[in-house]
Amino acid sequence: MALNIPFHRVNWVNTVFLLIISLLAVVGAPIYLIAHDLSWQLWAMFSFYVIATGMSITLGYHRLFSHLSFKAKWPVRLFTLVFGSCAFENSVLNWASDHRRHHKHVDDDDDPYNIHNGFLWAHMGWILFKVNPEPPLDNVADLRKDKLVMWQHKFDKVIAGVVGLLLPAVVGFFLGGWTMALGGFLVVGALRVFVVQQSTFFINSLCHCVGKRPYSSRCSARDSFLMSLFTFGEGYHNYHHEFQHDYRNGVKPWNFDPTKWAIWTLTKLGLASNLRRVSQTRILLAEMAEARRHTENKLASLEASGAKICETTLKTVKEMQEKLTTAYHELEAQAAQRAEASRETIVRWRAETQNLLDRLSQLRPLPV
Ligand SMILES: [Zn+2]
Ligand SMILES: [Zn+2]
Incomplete structure (x- = not known):
C-alpha cells in the first residue's frame, strides 16, 4: 500500500x-x-x-x-x-x-x-x-x-x-x-x-x-x-x-x-x-476551578447514563462541591482586590480540593 x-x-x-x-x-x-x-x-x-x-x-x-x-x-x-x-x-x-x-x-x-x-x-x-x-x-x-x-x-x-x-x-x-x-x-x-x-x-x-x-x-x-x-x-x-x-x-x-x-x-x-511569579491564590483558584469543572462533568455524565449510584457518597460530594464553590468565589473576590490569601487558607483549600477529587473518584455506578 x-x-x-x-x-x-x-x-x-x-x-x-x-x-x-x-x-x-x-x-x-x-x-x-x-x-x-x-x-x-x-x-x-x-x-x-x-x-x-x-x-x-x-x-x-x-x-x-x-x-x-x-x-x-x-x-x-x-x-x-x-x-x-x-x-x-x-x-x-x-x-x-x-x-x-x-x-x-x-x-x-x-x-x-x-x-x-x-x-x-x-x-x-x-x-x-x-x-x-x-x-x-x-x-x-x-x-x-x-x-x-x-x-x-x-x-x-x-x-x-x-x-x-x-x-x-x-x-x-x-x-x-x-x-x-x-x-x-x-x-x-x-x-x-x-x-x-x-x-x-x-x-x-x-x-x-x-x-x-x-x-x-x-x-x-x-x-x-x-x-x-x-x-x-x-x-x-x-x-x-x-x-x-x-x-x-x-x-x-x-x-x-x-x-x-x-x-x-x-x-x-x-x-x-524581574522574575515573574503567579500568586499562590491564583494558582489555588485554577486548581479549584478545575476540580469544580471535573466534578460537574462527572456528575452530569453519571446522571445522563441513568446509572444507580450510592446516595450517601453523592450527597457528600454535592455538599463538598457547594462548600468549594462558595470558597472559590470568596477567594476570587479577594484576588480581584490583589489581596493574597493566607498560607493557612491556601493549605486548607488545597486539601479540601483534593478531598473532593478523592471522594469523586469513589462515585461509581453500583452493580445492577
Ligand atoms: Zn511555552
Ligand atoms: Zn504546549
Missing part, C-alpha cells in the same frame, strides 16, 4: 538533516562507543554540551525569549543564543514565533504543532513539511529590538555548525588525534543534538497527551514528572499553558525543575532579575 505523503510539501533541508543526525546518533555513535573507550574528557564535554544546549532551549529560547518570564543580562542572553543554536532548532526569532503561536492557538489549526493532527505531527512532522503560506514573523517585534537576537538570527546555522559540531571534533583532535576527533563529532556533536532535540520534541507531543491536568482541562497540555526529568523541568506543561509567563514550570517546591533553580541562581549572581 502506497503511503499518502504530500512530497511537494516536504521540507527537504530539515528532513535530510534530521535523517542524517538520527543515523549518526543511533547507528554511528553506538558503533564508535563499542569500538573505542570514550575518555573522561569526552564524557565531560558531552555532559557540558547536553546541559548547555538543553538549558539554552529551556531557560533561554523558552522562558526568557518566548515568554519574557524574567530579564537577563547580556552574558546570559549571548550564552543561551550561541548554545541554543547548537541544538539545531532554528534561530530564537523563528522558535519563539512558532512557540507563541502554539500558546495562542493551542489545539487549533493555527497551532504549528497541533496535537490533534496526531502524535507524530506534533513530535516532528510539523518540522518535516512546509506550511503554505509560511506564517509571518509578526509576533516577535519585541525580540527584533535585541541586537544579539538579530545577530543570532543571521548567523544561526554558522554558529550551530561551528560551535555545535565542529568545535567538539576540534577539541577531540587536540585531546587524542583523529580517533577522538571522530568521538567528539559523533558523540558530543550528533548524539547530543539528537538527545536535546528529542527531549524538546516530546514536550510538544507526549506532554500534550500523557499526564494529569490539575490546573485546566481546557487544553490538551499535561503535567508529567517523568518528562520533567529529561527536559530540565519542562514536563509540567499543564501548569505552563495555564500560566505561561511564570518563570517556573514546576511551581510546587518539590517539583523537579532545574531550569527554575538555574534562573533563581542567576538572580543571586546579579545576571537575572
Whole structure:
C-alpha cells in the first residue's frame, strides 16, 4: 500500500538533516562507543554540551525569549543564543514565533504543532513539511529590538555548525588525534543534538497527551514528572499553558525543575532579575476551578447514563462541591482586590480540593 505523503510539501533541508543526525546518533555513535573507550574528557564535554544546549532551549529560547518570564543580562542572553543554536532548532526569532503561536492557538489549526493532527505531527512532522503560506514573523517585534537576537538570527546555522559540531571534533583532535576527533563529532556533536532535540520534541507531543491536568482541562497540555526529568523541568506543561509567563514550570517546591533553580541562581549572581511569579491564590483558584469543572462533568455524565449510584457518597460530594464553590468565589473576590490569601487558607483549600477529587473518584455506578 502506497503511503499518502504530500512530497511537494516536504521540507527537504530539515528532513535530510534530521535523517542524517538520527543515523549518526543511533547507528554511528553506538558503533564508535563499542569500538573505542570514550575518555573522561569526552564524557565531560558531552555532559557540558547536553546541559548547555538543553538549558539554552529551556531557560533561554523558552522562558526568557518566548515568554519574557524574567530579564537577563547580556552574558546570559549571548550564552543561551550561541548554545541554543547548537541544538539545531532554528534561530530564537523563528522558535519563539512558532512557540507563541502554539500558546495562542493551542489545539487549533493555527497551532504549528497541533496535537490533534496526531502524535507524530506534533513530535516532528510539523518540522518535516512546509506550511503554505509560511506564517509571518509578526509576533516577535519585541525580540527584533535585541541586537544579539538579530545577530543570532543571521548567523544561526554558522554558529550551530561551528560551535555545535565542529568545535567538539576540534577539541577531540587536540585531546587524542583523529580517533577522538571522530568521538567528539559523533558523540558530543550528533548524539547530543539528537538527545536535546528529542527531549524538546516530546514536550510538544507526549506532554500534550500523557499526564494529569490539575490546573485546566481546557487544553490538551499535561503535567508529567517523568518528562520533567529529561527536559530540565519542562514536563509540567499543564501548569505552563495555564500560566505561561511564570518563570517556573514546576511551581510546587518539590517539583523537579532545574531550569527554575538555574534562573533563581542567576538572580543571586546579579545576571537575572524581574522574575515573574503567579500568586499562590491564583494558582489555588485554577486548581479549584478545575476540580469544580471535573466534578460537574462527572456528575452530569453519571446522571445522563441513568446509572444507580450510592446516595450517601453523592450527597457528600454535592455538599463538598457547594462548600468549594462558595470558597472559590470568596477567594476570587479577594484576588480581584490583589489581596493574597493566607498560607493557612491556601493549605486548607488545597486539601479540601483534593478531598473532593478523592471522594469523586469513589462515585461509581453500583452493580445492577
Ligand atoms: Zn504546549
Ligand atoms: Zn511555552
